[in-house]
Amino acid sequence: MVEGIVVVTGASGYIGSHIVANLLKRGREVRATVRDASDPERVDHLRALDISHQGSLEIVEMDLFDTASVDAAIKGCSDVIHTAASVIIRASNPQKKIVDPSVIGTQNIVDSIERAGSVKRFIHTSSTAAIRPMEWTDGQMLTSDTWADDATVEENPYGLAKASAERIVRNWHASQPVDSRPRLVTIHPCMVFGPPMSPRHLRGSLALLMTMIRREIPLNLPMQVSIVDVRDVAEAHVRALTEGEDCGRYLVVAGDMMMHEMALALKKQHPERKWATLQAPYLLALIAAIFHPKINVAWARRHLKKKLYWDAAPAERELGMKWMNPIDSVLSTTAPIFENGWD
Ligand SMILES: NC(=O)c1ccc[n+]([C@@H]2O[C@H](COP(=O)([O-])OP(=O)(O)OC[C@H]3O[C@@H](n4cnc5c(N)ncnc54)[C@H](OP(=O)(O)O)[C@@H]3O)[C@@H](O)[C@H]2O)c1
Numbered sequence: 001m002v003e004g005i006v007v008v009t010g011a012s013g014y015i016g017s018h019i020v021a022n023l024l025k026r027g028r029e030v031r032a033t034v035r036d037a038s039d040p041e042r043v044d045h046l047r048a049l050d051i052s053h054q055g056s057l058e059i060v061e062m063d064l065f066d067t068a069s070v071d072a073a074i075k076g077c078s079d080v081i082h083t084a085a086s087v088i089i090r091a092s093n094p095q096k097k098i099v100d101p102s103v104i105g106t107q108n109i110v111d112s113i114e115r116a117g118s119v120k121r122f123i124h125t126s127s128t129a130a131i132r133p134m135e136w137t138d139g140q141m142l143t144s145d146t147w148a149d150d151a152t153v154e155e156n157p158y159g160l161a162k163a164s165a166e167r168i169v170r171n172w173h174a175s176q177p178v179d180s181r182p183r184l185v186t187i188h189p190c191m192v193f194g195p196p197m198s199p200r201h202l203r204g205s206l207a208l209l210m211t212m213i214r215r216e217i218p219l220n221l222p223m224q225v226s227i228v229d230v231r232d233v234a235e236a237h238v239r240a241l242t243e244g245e246d247c248g249r250y251l252v253v254a255g256d257m258m259m260h261e262m263a264l265a266l267k268k269q270h271p272e273r274k275w276a277t278l279q280a281p282y283l284l285a286l287i288a289a290i291f292h293p294k295i296n297v298a299w300a301r302r303h304l305k306k307k308l309y310w311d312a313a314p315a316e317r318e319l320g321m322k323w324m325n326p327i328d329s330v331l332s333t334t335a336p337i338f339e340n341g342w343d
Contacts, residue, residue: 064105
């Protein structure tokens with residue numbers, strides 16, 4: 001394999017930072033894209049990373065909406081790992097805040113890859129959100145054959161953003177000559193936990209854990225949480241550069257816990273702190289959803305008390321992934337938060 005520069009978009013982010021760390025440990029030359037290289041919370045933890053052998057780290061500014069910056073970031077590289085996206089599920093203008101960064105941003109990435117002509121491997125961070133349709137049955141297992149095709153900007157803007165961005169990537173790839181197009185793999189994590197490297201990493205998937213740490217809710221929702229460790233997510237992205245099938249679509253999911261089980265494990269690890277460990281009865285949770293700022297009754301009826309499973313066997317078989325235990329992922333999240341006073 002020709003090992004040139006690997007570009008990681010969204011490198012200041014939670015998953016992007018761990019991918020950069022993984023690549024540098026392997027001695028790769030990494031070009032990390034951030035929106036503001038003067039912000040210590042976006043770059044200090046990257047600059048502090050260990051670099052092995054011939055590895056190197058270059059931090060460049062890139063905004064997905066600024067095509068010149070995207071071209072400059074991708075120029076001359078052999079590998080692209082595209083994690084950058086807006087990772088929020090609700091916004092007052094969901095088209096602008098959630099969908100456009102993924103859709104316009106990913107189109108700009110693909111256009112730059114085509115213009116650059118040097119890219120041999122392209123890994124796109126998708127999500128279980130691109131796979132889960134609005135309607136599913138309790139106890140169902142979803143595979144990578146399913147798409148969130150029924151997502152709408154009103155009902156499921158994040159699912160729409162992730163599915164649409166992935167379609168852009170796959171349609172572009174399918175339109176390219178087979179012998180000259182880059183190898184393409186999409187990675188589909190569920191809810192990601194594990195050590196944050198910056199306080200900025202507490203705003204996406206870790207926001208759920210932060211509500212528990214800050215005791216913002218008196219009772220836990222009767223909600224199943226599918227979990228994968230951020231270090232495993234990074235490993236899957238890096239392995240996908242060379243392993244797995246071209247055009248592969250890999251779910252990366254370690255297992256699941258109910259919210260109150262997470263709280264009980266956290267209480268056992270940190271008995272000196274107060275934790276809300278009880279689970280709200282279903283009917284009470286439905287009533288709470290009426291007044292809750294972040295969820296609504298339709299979402300609650302669809303998700304609470306129900307189980308949904310994901311087929312991660314292809315990632316185990318074809319990428320050789322072995323997953324960290326979900327409890328260990330949850331518990332390993334808190335140390336950097338408490339040590340740095342981010343709580
Ligand atoms: N965390 C999860 O549970 C999870 C699960 C499944 C899939 N994913 C996917 O994984 C990827 C990374 O998520 P994450 O959890 O690491 O989120 P994150 O910490 O919020 O990171 C997102 C990154 O994207 C960058 N970004 C956002 N808008 C941008 C723009 N217009 N131009 C350039 N960069 C932009 C952010 O830069 P700034 O630092 O400047 O904001 C940040 O570096 C996303 O594609 C997400 O959909 C995440």
